[in-house]
Amino acid sequence: SSKRSGRDQCQIYSIDMVYEARNLASHIALCQEALQNKRFVLFYQPIVKVVGDVQHVVALEALLRIHEETGEVLSPSAFFEALDHPSMARKIGYFVLESAVAQAAAWQREGIFININVNISPRYFLHHDFLSDIDTIFGNHIDIKADYFTIEITEYAPVHDFENTGSIIKNLNKRNIKVSLDDFGRGSTTLTELQTLELSELKIDMSFVKHIVNNPRHLAIAATMVNMAHTLGLRVVAEGIENKEQLQLLRYMHCDFFQGYLIARPMSADALPRWLAARSRPSRIRRRFQFSRR
Numbered sequence: 480s481s482k483r484s485g486r487d488q489c490q491i492y493s494i495d496m497v498y499e500a501r502n503l504a505s506h507i508a509l510c511q512e513a514l515q516n517k518r519f520v521l522f523y524q525p526i527v528k529v530v531g532d533v534q535h536v537v538a539l540e541a542l543l544r545i546h547e548e549t550g551e552v553l554s555p556s557a558f559f560e561a562l563d564h565p566s567m568a569r570k571i572g573y574f575v576l577e578s579a580v581a582q583a584a585a586w587q588r589e590g591i592f593i594n595i596n597v598n599i600s601p602r603y604f605l606h607h608d609f610l611s612d613i614d615t616i617f618g619n620h621i622d623i624k625a626d627y628f629t630i631e632i633t634e635y636a637p638v639h640d641f642e643n644t645g646s647i648i649k650n651l652n653k654r655n656i657k658v659s660l661d662d663f664g665r666g667s668t669t670l671t672e673l674q675t676l677e678l679s680e681l682k683i684d685m686s687f688v689k690h691i692v693n694n695p696r697h698l699a700i701a702a703t704m705v706n707m708a709h710t711l712g713l714r715v716v717a718e719g720i721e722n723k724e725q726l727q728l729l730r731y732m733h734c735d736f737f738q739g740y741l742i743a744r745p746m747s748a749d750a751l752p753r754w755l756a757a758r759s760r761p762s763r764i765r766r767r768f769q770f771s772r773r
């Protein structure tokens with residue numbers, strides 16, 4: 480009967496909720512501990528363009544990690560529930576922005592001038608203090624130009640509050656900060672919304688890249704996304720590239736930039752200068768070696 484199935488449903492629901500609450504609580508605890516004991520670190524993954532058979536690094540994406548006392552490094556899957564939580568979103572987001580800007584300053588002192596993409600959770604992006612936080616952070620690092628920075632947001636922000644998202648993007652652009660729409664294709668941004676927002680970049684969701692080689696539908700969707708982005712004047716990044724065939728197909732579609740394990744895994748800030756130096760040596764053999772080492 481409907482009453483019975485209703486009760487069953489309710490039970491299933493409550494198990495899910497208990498599970499989620501436990502997840503949430505542990506993710507928040509992990510992040511609070513990480514903030515307190517300075518265990519959050521940013522890793523950096525290169526985004527490249529390809530000219531002929533030479534790859535040029537166009538930017539780095541900052542990716543959050545927790546460096547545990549044991550030496551273990553935790554990825555966001557261990558704490559993702561906290562990233563957009565009301566009690567944590569601003570604290571974590573502020574830390575990430577501040578660290579990325581400080582790292583850019585440190586690299587610039589070493590002569591490395593490089594663009595950085597920073598992921599910002601929708602809750603922080605839409606937070607009424609976000610823009611003033613940005614000003615505070617860049618005010619603390621007056622030697623760093625905001626032009627080097629791109630903020631990555633997911634489709635959840637415009638879907639949740641389109642008007643606010645639009646105005647924040649405008650205000651970031653006024654400060655010469657660009658905005659990229661991450662995980663594109665997974666959410667439900669309409670084409671009207673897409674052409675109204677003053678975005679600079681689209682990142683094709685990894686799930687489309689994953690099946691591009693063996694699924695013609697995914698191939699067609701990826702090609703359409705690239706064309707649409709270009710029609711709207713946006714650059715396109717394909718992320719999650721793990722093999723040469725994927726890279727080949729995406730280049731063929733005129734995708735602008737590429738990111739993925741094939742090019743490089745996310746690495747610590749310390750490892751980056753060495754990686755860059757090894758890559759800029761004009762030896763193809765060395766470059767191949769670099770590819771196959773990871």
Ligand code: C2E
Pocket residue numbers: 524541542543554555556559562575598599600631661662718719720721738739740741745
């Ligand atoms: P994202 O922003 O879409 O980042 C791309 C994710 O794909 C990263 O996972 C990266 O390590 C992974 N990845 C890159 N290339 C490949 C590949 O070739 N194959 C596969 N399988 N994966 C690849 P990560 O670092 O675990 O981050 C996961 C998500 O957590 C990010 O997805 C982003 O949504 C979120 N995140 C990471 N750092 C931050 C942060 O500082 N703030 C916020 N709010 N969210 C963050």
Ligand code: MG
Pocket residue numbers: 540598631661
């Ligand atoms: Mg991202």
Ligand code: MG
Pocket residue numbers: 661662682684685718
């Ligand atoms: Mg993504």
Ligand code: MG
Pocket residue numbers: 633661662
């Ligand atoms: Mg994402």
